[in-house]
Amino acid sequence: MRLGYSALRILALVIVVVVVLATLGAVFWGTHAASGEEFYHSSLSRNTSPSVSPVDQAELVDGNSSFALDLYRVVRGSEGNLFFSPYSISLALAMTYAGARGSTAQEMAEVLHFTLPQERLHPAFNALDLALMAQNSENFRLNIANSIWGQIGFEFRQEFLDVLALNYGAGLRGLNFRENPESARVRINDWVSEQTKGKIKDLIPPGAIDALTRLVLTNAIYFNAVWEHQFSENLTADGVFTLLDGSQITVPTMSWPKGERIRYTEGEGYRAVELPYRDTTAAMLVILPESFEEFEGTLTAGRLREIVASLESQNVIVKMPKFRFEFPLDLTETLAGMGMATAFSDQADFTGMAQDRLKISKVLHKAFISVDEKGTEAAAATAVIMELTAVLPPPITVSMDRPFIFLIHDTSTGAVLFMGRVLDPSG
Structure with a gap:
């Protein structure tokens, strides 16, 4: 069958649009046929062979270790046993950092000891993740999973989503925080439980997600290893x-x-x-x-x-x-106190994520460990919850520097109780 001139033009236009979308890594909301879950389609997938120098890798590890010890010194004041995964926390906040700009990004980098520029930091995390998980065997299991959960229909910047897809294998799943925050909370907690073999449950408590939530970045780590020299x-x-x-x-x-x-x-x-x-x-x-x-x-x-x-x-x-125990940590005030307070305030700058103003509302972490004669089983998860900021216009200054009239009235009825003027405040 031969196509007419108009049909050929339409076909060519469709081909051009498809090629442009693929080149830009464009995404669109769709529905997963099996689960009915909204998710983002993207032409980009994780880079499984990142080019990272040994120097950059060593610098990332040194920075992560410094943050781990800084955080330990802050949270050690809590009573009793203590256990957390600094690597899980660093990963979740690294994904958040990808969208940070200005002083917000500067404060986060200082607290988290992110000394590499963004274009080298995220590939270094990717390379480290892949190297760690490459050791999996019958006697050793390490699973590191990342996911991001966004408000359906909310516009996230393509560059931000590309960084997370390429370096963290994190796809954007759609949830309706605005209309059903509790259902969204349960769905995220179920994902965390699945990734940690049921060891981390209820990471996000009731009330932590609300109608203002627009994005939740999650990391989950599961570790199971057999001792080289087992105890009898x-x-x-x-x-x-x-x-x-x-x-x-x-x-x-x-x-x-x-x-x-x-x-x-x-x-x-x-x-x-x-x-x-x-x-x-x-x-x-x-x-x-x-x-x-x-x-x-x-x-x-x-x-x-x-x-x-x-x-x-x-x-x-x-x-x-x-020994065997689990340990929950709400790191919201902890991280703010360590020096990244702007990220939690209405002055936060995460414009690398979206045009609308977002801030971190919560950073939640929970870890589990069991040590016995055979080996060690451990799991941890971190959630960074982002919400809309209460953006206020610049304040208006009203200076009573000239004669003025005033009155005292009842705001519910409108009745004027007193009225007067001031021509000379000195009397």
Whole structure:
């Protein structure tokens, strides 16, 4: 069949539009046939072979470690056990940082120790993620997942979505925060639970998402590893554990039947041992201070590097308590207090995300860990919740610097109770 001239013009126009959309990485709202969930289509997918120099990778890791120790020093004041994933928090905030501009971006970079420029930072995170997950095997499982959840119909900048798609594998899923925030909250929590094998539930509590919410950025990490040198369950027995106040409790304590060749070091006021996992370069570093509170208060990224550098292979017998707990953290006030307050204020500049003004309303984190004779299971998730700012016009100045009339009235009825004028305020 031969097409007429008009038909050929229409066909050519359609082809041009399709090519332009593909070139620009254009997106549009659609509905997933199986789930009925709104999501963003995009021609862009994750870059699985990012070109990142070893120098950039090392700089990113050093910065993340510095942030981890900074955050630890701030949150250690809470009572009892403490456990969190600084990597999960850094990842979620790195996605948020991709849309930050001006002083908001500057403050975030300083607090998070993001020293690389944006065009090198996000590929470095991508390369690090891929390198970590490449070690997965029968004895080692690490899953890192990112997702972004946006208000259906809200206009997000294409450049922002491209950065997240290319470097974090984060697709934009549509939810109706405006009309059904509770349903949206449940959906995000269900995704987090799925990604963490059910270990992190109810990350976002009721009320944290409301009708002003426009974007939620989430990261979830699941870790499951087998000890290189497993503890024998037959040797696990009650052992004494001395608390900070000097009192003692009895807890199930694991032990090896004989010494194992593992890395160990000791220095002024501490001993440290590294427990390796099987089929991976991951390991658990345990530091045992003589004076816990004194050591904890002075632990920095630099000192941690020195401890790790001094580890040497020695014959070591390890006795270690079994433990299992989860720990929630609301980091909203914590991060603001650390120096990125603008991101949480109505002066926040996230214009790299969208034209409409957005600010961070909440940063929520929850982590779980279980250590037993076989190995370690751990999970963590972070949610950064963005909402519309209450943008106010510049204030109007009214100066009573000339004669004026005034009255006192009842605002509900309009009745004028008093009235007068001021010609000379001095009397």
